Amino acid sequence: MSDILLSGRGVTKKFRGLTAIDDVSFDIPHGAIYGLIGPNGAGKSTLFNLITGYHPLTSGSITFRGKVLGNMPIYRRNQLGLARAFQIAKPFPALTLAQNVRVGAMFGRPGDKNVERTTQEALDVTGIAHLAQRRAGELTVGDLRKLEIARAVATRPVLLLADEPCAGLNPTETEEMVRCLRAVRDAGTTVWLVEHDMKAVTNICDRIIVIDAGKKLAEGTPHEVVNNKEVIAAYLGTPVDDLPAHTP
Amino acid sequence: MNRFVILLLTAVAALLVAMLPILLGPYYIRVLQTFFFFAGLGVAWNILGGYAGYWSFGHTVSIGIGAFTAAWLGLIFGAGSGPWSMILPVIAGALLSGLFALVIAYPLLRLRGTYFAIAMLGVSQVVAELVNNVSIFQGGIGVFLPSPVPSGMPVERFYYYIFAVVLSLLLLISWWVKRSRFGYALLAIREDEDTAMMLGVPTERYKMAAFVLSAVMVGLLGAIYGYSLGYFTTYSVFRLDWSLNMIVFCLIGGIGTLMGPVIGAALILFLTQVLLGGFLDLHLMITGALVVAVILVMPGGILRTRWRLPGRMPAREGAE
Numbered sequence: 001m002s003d004i005l006l007s008g009r010g011v012t013k014k015f016r017g018l019t020a021i022d023d024v025s026f027d028i029p030h031g032a033i034y035g036l037i038g039p040n041g042a043g044k045s046t047l048f049n050l051i052t053g054y055h056p057l058t059s060g061s062i063t064f065r066g067k068v069l070g071n072m073p074i075y076r077r078n079q080l081g082l083a084r085a086f087q088i089a090k091p092f093p094a095l096t097l098a099q100n101v102r103v104g105a106m107f108g109r110p111g112d113k114n115v116e117r118t119t120q121e122a123l124d125v126t127g128i129a130h131l132a133q134r135r136a137g138e139l140t141v142g143d144l145r146k147l148e149i150a151r152a153v154a155t156r157p158v159l160l161l162a163d164e165p166c167a168g169l170n171p172t173e174t175e176e177m178v179r180c181l182r183a184v185r186d187a188g189t190t191v192w193l194v195e196h197d198m199k200a201v202t203n204i205c206d207r208i209i210v211i212d213a214g215k216k217l218a219e220g221t222p223h224e225v226v227n228n229k230e231v232i233a234a235y236l237g238t239p240v241d242d243l244p245a246h247t248p
Numbered sequence: 249m250n251r252f253v254i255l256l257l258t259a260v261a262a263l264l265v266a267m268l269p270i271l272l273g274p275y276y277i278r279v280l281q282t283f284f285f286f287a288g289l290g291v292a293w294n295i296l297g298g299y300a301g302y303w304s305f306g307h308t309v310s311i312g313i314g315a316f317t318a319a320w321l322g323l324i325f326g327a328g329s330g331p332w333s334m335i336l337p338v339i340a341g342a343l344l345s346g347l348f349a350l351v352i353a354y355p356l357l358r359l360r361g362t363y364f365a366i367a368m369l370g371v372s373q374v375v376a377e378l379v380n381n382v383s384i385f386q387g388g389i390g391v392f393l394p395s396p397v398p399s400g401m402p403v404e405r406f407y408y409y410i411f412a413v414v415l416s417l418l419l420l421i422s423w424w425v426k427r428s429r430f431g432y433a434l435l436a437i438r439e440d441e442d443t444a445m446m447l448g449v450p451t452e453r454y455k456m457a458a459f460v461l462s463a464v465m466v467g468l469l470g471a472i473y474g475y476s477l478g479y480f481t482t483y484s485v486f487r488l489d490w491s492l493n494m495i496v497f498c499l500i501g502g503i504g505t506l507m508g509p510v511i512g513a514a515l516i517l518f519l520t521q522v523l524l525g526g527f528l529d530l531h532l533m534i535t536g537a538l539v540v541a542v543i544l545v546m547p548g549g550i551l552r553t554r555w556r557l558p559g560r561m562p563a564r565e566g567a568e
Contacts (some may be wrong), residue, residue: 075450078447079448091439091440094439103449107436152447155448
């Protein structure tokens, strides 16, 4: 069996006239922490929506653990080992944290008998076990993000897609989140995350994919990526010196 | 210990329910019979509306289908009398009502929130009109059901016991659903359907199961209610106000809780039938005002409100 966990070939998504994702290909191997970065509106969340099945592809294909995902329903993708933490945390507000996480543990791998143990492990690895009996609606942003990860982890994913897990967190919380994602990876789950916080990204990711305006711009180690001219141009704009001279 | 208390309370309640008809006059036995019926409707609605968060505004369609199915079976097979003759028509009423739900579930459960609620309202109206106007259904002229009441037994007592047993059965099912995997799936659907899917919950399947189960429960009650009427037309069973009553019972008692619908039904019936029985021209107005007041003061219903004794600090919120 190949080492590639998730791969996309020519992934394209058009919303009416607008091409949101344009012929993007990628290979995510086992065991890494991958980054997905790009300016606002580049299509990062859309790409995750395509992988998890919230939108159908316009063309191209996505393969996960050797299976072409095609029209597979969202819940089946999760049961196959694909989990996602949303950018805007979507807790079940009326349920306690333990109940929130238990839903993932119950349904992520049907037939599993160790629901309680899985729930506890997911609460522990994300560091929110002490809040287990609180209602999700009462949490702070930082704890909500951890809950988002905990719930996803409870489904025992092979690959976790985390959409901006550090958005809106203060530096301390960001550090905790980075530690938490590392722990998840060390427990055997491959992580692919969208992130704006460049410090967090370069700190945690083994490799980074950059997209801009729906197209793949670059891929490489954090060091390669932050020194890539095209990437710098996409984020900061083209330096004035490089512009073609104005001819009168 | 807690378990023991609950068991004890249940036993006391069961004994009380069994003994009451001996102590009470026919009018109050009838009020209680209606209470069991309405509480049952609330419990059934609560499975879909309270647990799964899909509010149906047309659940009486299942009462109608249940009642008419029982009556048609009686007409076709000339069902005899005696309590056992009820069993087949009543089960058929429950099942047909479930089958109907299964058929409409596929298109309807794609709608969410208000759209689903209104669609159900539409479905109940359409079915009622069909039953009323298509002559083979006989809804316009009405249908008869033979009395299954054993000779020598007062009618109100017979239905009192039947509805008491059925309500207990429905409560048992609701309790089982709430604590099962199925119940967890419904809670997740209510809270956030998209997220539930992403956590591996096959939402379509569970929504459909809740819809059908709820319809079977209401159909069962409807068929028995049809028997208790003996003769009825379309609008005695397809009653729009009952669709709303089911919701109100749950809202008042505590939506999504096991006993909420029962408490809500008890309160409303006590008010309308007992306290306000003498003010028929005013009772709807007072009931309406009460519903508004309860929802404003206790948005979660009676069971979800944190009760605290006057003069004591709130238990947990502390730290101020």
